[in-house]
Amino acid sequence: MIYEEKTMKSEKIYEGKILSVRVDTVELPDKKYSKREIVEHPGAVAIVAITDEKEIVLVKQFRKATETVLLEIPAGKLEINEHPQDCAIRELKEETGLEAKKIEYILDYYSSPGFANEKVHIFIASELLSGEAELEEDEYIDVVKVNMDEALEMINNGTIKDGKTIIGIFMAYNKLNNNE
Amino acid sequence: MIYEEKTMKSEKIYEGKILSVRVDTVELPDKKYSKREIVEHPGAVAIVAITDEKEIVLVKQFRKATETVLLEIPAGKLEINEHPQDCAIRELKEETGLEAKKIEYILDYYSSPGFANEKVHIFIASELLSGEAELEEDEYIDVVKVNMDEALEMINNGTIKDGKTIIGIFMAYNKLNNNE
Numbered sequence: 001m002i003y004e005e006k007t008m009k010s011e012k013i014y015e016g017k018i019l020s021v022r023v024d025t026v027e028l029p030d031k032k033y034s035k036r037e038i039v040e041h042p043g044a045v046a047i048v049a050i051t052d053e054k055e056i057v058l059v060k061q062f063r064k065a066t067e068t069v070l071l072e073i074p075a076g077k078l079e080i081n082e083h084p085q086d087c088a089i090r091e092l093k094e095e096t097g098l099e100a101k102k103i104e105y106i107l108d109y110y111s112s113p114g115f116a117n118e119k120v121h122i123f124i125a126s127e128l129l130s131g132e133a134e135l136e137e138d139e140y141i142d143v144v145k146v147n148m149d150e151a152l153e154m155i156n157n158g159t160i161k162d163g164k165t166i167i168g169i170f171m172a173y174n175k176l177n178n179n180e
Numbered sequence: 181m182i183y184e185e186k187t188m189k190s191e192k193i194y195e196g197k198i199l200s201v202r203v204d205t206v207e208l209p210d211k212k213y214s215k216r217e218i219v220e221h222p223g224a225v226a227i228v229a230i231t232d233e234k235e236i237v238l239v240k241q242f243r244k245a246t247e248t249v250l251l252e253i254p255a256g257k258l259e260i261n262e263h264p265q266d267c268a269i270r271e272l273k274e275e276t277g278l279e280a281k282k283i284e285y286i287l288d289y290y291s292s293p294g295f296a297n298e299k300v301h302i303f304i305a306s307e308l309l310s311g312e313a314e315l316e317e318d319e320y321i322d323v324v325k326v327n328m329d330e331a332l333e334m335i336n337n338g339t340i341k342d343g344k345t346i347i348g349i350f351m352a353y354n355k356l357n358n359n360e
Contacts, residue, residue, distance in 0.1 A: 005244050005321060014193045014201055016217040017188040019295055021194055021201055026244055034318035036244040037196040040218050041295065048289070063293040064185050064206055064216040070293055077294075107335070112291045112298055113250055114257075115199055115221065119345070130211045133234035140183060163291045163300070163343045170350040 003029045005036070008069035018077060019044075041118035045088040046164040048106070048172040049098055049125040055145040056169065057128075058160075059095055062140070071144065071154070072162040073169075075120075084108075086119035092125055096143050097133040100125035107170045111163055122168050124175065148173055183209045184215070198222075198257060215279035223266040226344040227257035228286075228352040229278055229305040235325040237308075238336055238340075238350065242320070251324065251334070252342040253349075255300075258338045264288075264301035272305055276323050277313040280305035291343055302348050304355065328353055 005026035013021040020040040022033045025033055049057040076091035079082065085103060092098050108121040135141060146154065151169045154160040158170070182344070185206035193201040200220040205213055229237040239250045242269065256271035265283060272278050288301045315321060326334065331349045334340040 004242055004247075004334075013196075016201075016203070016264065017270060018216065019201075019217050019219070021196075021199075021219075023196070028318055029320055031248065032317070035197065037199050038245045039199070039201075039296070041292075044294070062184055063290075064204060065218045065295055066293045066295045066299075067184075069296075072293070075294075099190065107338060108244075109341050109343050109346055110246050110250070112221075113246045113252070113342055114221070114224070114246055114255075117245045117247075118292055118295075119246075129278075136210050136219050137212070138208055140209055145311055158287060161228075161289050163289050163295055163347065166350075167343065168347075177331070 009031060014081045015065070015140070037115060038117075039116040041077075041133050042076045042080070043084075043118055043119045044075055044086050044164075045078065045091060045123065046073050046089045046168055047092045047123050047125050048073055049092055049096065049100065049128060050172065051128055051145065055147050056172070057096055057098065058144045058146060058165070060142040060144055068161075070162050071165065073162050073165045075164060088121070088123040088125070093131065094134045094136070095139070095141055097131040099123070099129040099131055101127035101129065105141065106168070109167065120164050122171060124172055127142065148176070176178040182197050187235055188213060198333055217235055217295060219296040219298075221257075221296055222260070223258045223264075223301070224344075225258065225264050225271060225303065225346055226253050227268050227272045227283075227303050227305050228253055228348040229258045229272055229276065229280065230352065231308055231310060231325065235327050236331050237278065238324045238326060238345070240277050240324055249339075250342050251345065252344045255344060256287045258360070266302070268303040268305070271310065274314045275318070275319070277287040277311040279309040279311055280304070281307035281309065286355070287350070289347065300304065302344065302351060304352055328356070
């Protein structure tokens with residue numbers, strides 16, 4: 001049975017710089033009410049950048065939320081009214097210095113639909129030109145390149161633990177295999 | 181350069197039923213301060229349940245955060261001190277009625293490390309016995325079964341848009357192919 005939860009009341013709890021939180025009171029199909037705690041996020045892009053040597057570009061950075069250093073594909077939040085593809089080109093340049101002559105949309109997905117509205121748009125970038133990274137003042141990032149077999153092994157052995165990176169690598173792998 | 185962001189101050193913004201929010205003031209490598217908005221979540225499990233007919237069990241439900249009906253693998257939040265595998269067995273039974281005679285850990289990953297600490301633990305369940313679902317009073321779920329080719333096609337054409345489901349299906353596909 002398909003249904004929607006009608007919003008009976010919506011309370012803004014927090015309005016931050018990168019996220020907001022609200023609590024909705026919703027009506028269920030049986031007419032009872034329930035509460036939904038929701039994180040609002042502007043959405044993000046993530047880029048599988050593939051070099052001419054068929055290596056994947058990863059960025060290594062400390063993530064405060066998880067208190068760990070993570071290996072991820074380059075990514076970033078959408079600015080207001082920014083088109084995802086423009087954001088992908090911008091973030092790849094900022095984090096790695098790379099300019100992509102070719103960029104292709106792959107898919108979009110929800111990272112945590114149980115509590116957040118964040119949608120992640122994934123692109124594959126290729127025909128890369130090197131340049132200078134332009135990190136934001138609170139970003140500290142190392143760039144690492146791995147080949148596809150290494151990337152898949154790093155997913156299997158738990159070295160790569162970031163959702164968008166796992167999805168991006170699998171999608172790129174399937175795409176490269178189908179094109180051969 | 182590997183570094184950690186030292187917490188100089190931590191402010192609790194919201195303490196909810198399923199999530200909390202805090203804002204940390206952190207010290208960067210250049211000794212400047214920055215703010216990190218962080219969503220705390222207990223973590224979750226997700227289960228790729230594979231029937232004897234090699235079909236994958238999906239659940240269809242309305243998600244308030246995204247305001248859409250989503251197709252997902254069965255999943256749920258960890259209870260306090262609950263072992264992920266016990267949680268996986270419990271959630272599969274609650275949402276689908278299925279009891280798994282065989283359950284196997286596949287991987288864990290962070291769903292949104294830029295702003296949330298949620299870790300998702302993925303399992304593959306097989307040798308399934310049918311039974312009665314035991315939905316929570318605010319859960320309304322339909323169960324759908326698809327074969328592996330259909331599942332992969334649903335990822336590619338955007339019918340499946342949930343991160344844990346995409347990762348779970350890819351991992352199960354690789355595992356089944358490697359075992360053959």
